[in-house]
Amino acid sequence: MSTFDRAALIAAALEARRQAYAPYSQFAVGAALLTVSGGIVTGCNVENASYGLTICAERGAACSAVAAGEREFAAIAVALAGGGTPCGACRQFLAEFNPQLPVLLVDADRPWLVIETSLASLLPSRFEFRKV
Numbered sequence: 001m002s003t004f005d006r007a008a009l010i011a012a013a014l015e016a017r018r019q020a021y022a023p024y025s026q027f028a029v030g031a032a033l034l035t036v037s038g039g040i041v042t043g044c045n046v047e048n049a050s051y052g053l054t055i056c057a058e059r060g061a062a063c064s065a066v067a068a069g070e071r072e073f074a075a076i077a078v079a080l081a082g083g084g085t086p087c088g089a090c091r092q093f094l095a096e097f098n099p100q101l102p103v104l105l106v107d108a109d110r111p112w113l114v115i116e117t118s119l120a121s122l123l124p125s126r127f128e129f130r131k132v
């Protein structure tokens, strides 16, 4: 990933976070996926009164990308307070498309603090569907 793409991806995740719909948790999350073709697709968390229907920012971004015909992901940036890691469900969801995906964790309160990791580290043994 180029320095330019990296900066654009971080900025896009921070911008997407501004659209978060999080009236229950008040915890806003933004995600930005860099596609292999060089595009950026974003998502934010969208909560629901029935709590369990909440969609995380990462899964929202992945669904938008697939709907736009993009299935090859080069990196994801996730922006949230404290710069935490994607939840387990989102790790599995993203690993479907790239189990090695580089992950940039952006502290939304201190966006110059970016931790670089990957799905290979965060989810070493994803579930894989195998017919027996």
Ligand code: THU
Pocket (backbone or CB within 6 Å): 022, 025, 027, 028, 029, 044, 045, 046, 047, 054, 055, 056, 057, 058, 085, 086, 087, 090
């Ligand atoms: N959330 C995300 O958007 N991504 C994650 O990886 C973890 C959690 C959202 C879901 C919910 O709206 C809020 O953060 C608090 O859990």
